[in-house]
Amino acid sequence: LKHFERDCERLSRELFTIGGLVEEATAGAVRALVERRRELAEQVIQGDRVIDSREVELEEHCLKVLALHRPVAIDLRFILAVLKVNNDLERMGDQAVNIAERALALVDQPPLALVLDMAAMAAQVQQMVRKSLNALVQHDVTEARQVRRLDDEIDELNRRLYVVVRDLVLETPTAIERALSILSVSRNLERIADLATNIAEDVIFLVEGEVVRHRRGD
Amino acid sequence: LKHFERDCERLSRELFTIGGLVEEATAGAVRALVERRRELAEQVIQGDRVIDSREVELEEHCLKVLALHRPVAIDLRFILAVLKVNNDLERMGDQAVNIAERALALVDQPPLALVLDMAAMAAQVQQMVRKSLNALVQHDVTEARQVRRLDDEIDELNRRLYVVVRDLVLETPTAIERALSILSVSRNLERIADLATNIAEDVIFLVEGEVVRHRRGD
Numbered sequence: 001l002k003h004f005e006r007d008c009e010r011l012s013r014e015l016f017t018i019g020g021l022v023e024e025a026t027a028g029a030v031r032a033l034v035e036r037r038r039e040l041a042e043q044v045i046q047g048d049r050v051i052d053s054r055e056v057e058l059e060e061h062c063l064k065v066l067a068l069h070r071p072v073a074i075d076l077r078f079i080l081a082v083l084k085v086n087n088d089l090e091r092m093g094d095q096a097v098n099i100a101e102r103a104l105a106l107v108d109q110p111p112l113a114l115v116l117d118m119a120a121m122a123a124q125v126q127q128m129v130r131k132s133l134n135a136l137v138q139h140d141v142t143e144a145r146q147v148r149r150l151d152d153e154i155d156e157l158n159r160r161l162y163v164v165v166r167d168l169v170l171e172t173p174t175a176i177e178r179a180l181s182i183l184s185v186s187r188n189l190e191r192i193a194d195l196a197t198n199i200a201e202d203v204i205f206l207v208e209g210e211v212v213r214h215r216r217g218d
Numbered sequence: 219l220k221h222f223e224r225d226c227e228r229l230s231r232e233l234f235t236i237g238g239l240v241e242e243a244t245a246g247a248v249r250a251l252v253e254r255r256r257e258l259a260e261q262v263i264q265g266d267r268v269i270d271s272r273e274v275e276l277e278e279h280c281l282k283v284l285a286l287h288r289p290v291a292i293d294l295r296f297i298l299a300v301l302k303v304n305n306d307l308e309r310m311g312d313q314a315v316n317i318a319e320r321a322l323a324l325v326d327q328p329p330l331a332l333v334l335d336m337a338a339m340a341a342q343v344q345q346m347v348r349k350s351l352n353a354l355v356q357h358d359v360t361e362a363r364q365v366r367r368l369d370d371e372i373d374e375l376n377r378r379l380y381v382v383v384r385d386l387v388l389e390t391p392t393a394i395e396r397a398l399s400i401l402s403v404s405r406n407l408e409r410i411a412d413l414a415t416n417i418a419e420d421v422i423f424l425v426e427g428e429v430v431r432h433r434r435g436d
Contacts, residue, residue, distance in 0.1 A: 063294065063295070063298075066294060067290050067291070067294065070288045070290075072285050072288075073285070076281065076284060076285065077281070080281075080298075080301065083298065083302075084301075084302070084305065087302065162398075166394055166395060166398070169387060169391060169394045170391055170392065170394060173387060173388055173391040174388070176384055176387045176388060176394075177384060180380075180384070180401070183398070187405070
């Protein structure tokens with residue numbers, strides 16, 4: 001039993017490491033966009049390989065723990081949650097890469113004031129990622145529920161941005177490509193927020209056995 | 219051992235049922251868009267509840283099989299793959315709902331010829347979903363690799379669509395909202411294709427132990 005707990009702690013640590021890399025990638029990609037820094041965008045794109053290989057490693061470690069201890073009930077559910085969250089983190093990393101690619105495309109074009117909204121949104125999304133991992137490892141349902149609330153705010157930010165972008169294009173049609181790039185970034189951030197929300201909902205399920213993920217009319 | 223095989227067959231059947239529902243939802247949402255049929259779009263949105271509850275059920279069944287048989291090696295990997303694919307299918311269902319919502323928004327607006335491209339794209343995406351599930355249940359790597367090739371074509375279709383939409387907005391700025399809706403639909407279809415590709419890549423991993431999912435610079 002002791003062994004199993006020690007192994008779980010190691011898996012949790014690995015998950016936090018990957019989560020940290022994902023947060024860094026998200027922050028870096030958005031900073032590259034706002035500060036128009038090509039080299040920072042390229043760094044994020046390169047760095048995704050590290051996230052990818054960490055994901056593969058952690059998956060192998062989970063399989064080993066499953067094969068070795070053959071856990072049941074809550075212990076089994078925890079390992080399965082780690083596997084799922086691991087996969088979600090990797091997908092978040094891909095979204096950060098998408099943002100970095102948009103940042104690269106926008107470096108050569110005249111700046112749009114709109115990018116500033118992305119910085120605020122990114123800060124909130126990062127907070128959601130961190131909180132969702134904390135909630136998982138601490139089995140903290142209160143923190144998990146906070147993540148779901150923050151996700152509603154992100155959706156609202158996105159809706160407002162849509163209106164701003166639409167009005168910009170109606171006024172200045174030639175800004176269409178830049179406008180689409182910004183919308184794409186906001187959608188990438190929304191996807192990261194959704195994945196963090198998935199994690200939070202898995203935590204609630206893990207702890208309370210209550211399926212909340214299909215409650216909202218998402 | 220016999221028991222385990224029989225249980226696996228049942229899980230596969232359940233997975234195919236959900237896959238069928240997802241295909242139907244995707245086809246229905248795009249048909250609602252092309253044929254401007256409000257009631258069909260609403261049907262897809264309602265129907266997502268069925269997909270959601272089937273997903274929860276299948277997850278429970280997988281957990282029971284894990285707890286009962288405590289499989290190892292390839293058997294363990296298969297059950298874990300079913301869990302992951304189950305989750306991916308549910309996410310595809312959410313994308314179909316997004317398309318149906320776009321279809322509803324577009325019903326009241328003047329039609330765009332662009333929607334016809336969505337029908338062709340949807341047909342290909344459906345084929346990818348079916349092939350990826352077949353590949354999983356048959357452990358068929360050849361079919362899995364076909365899915366990856368089809369995904370490259372979807373990405374290409376999307377790139378071409380982007381250019382068409384951009385030119386449309388430059389010419390007719392007031393079409394911006396409809397144009398954004400179409401782009402959003404094409405992105406939803408691309409997401410379904412990506413999820414089918416994830417499944418195909420998991421099959422290759424399951425059968426050959428080879429990690430292909432991070433091979434492409436995606």
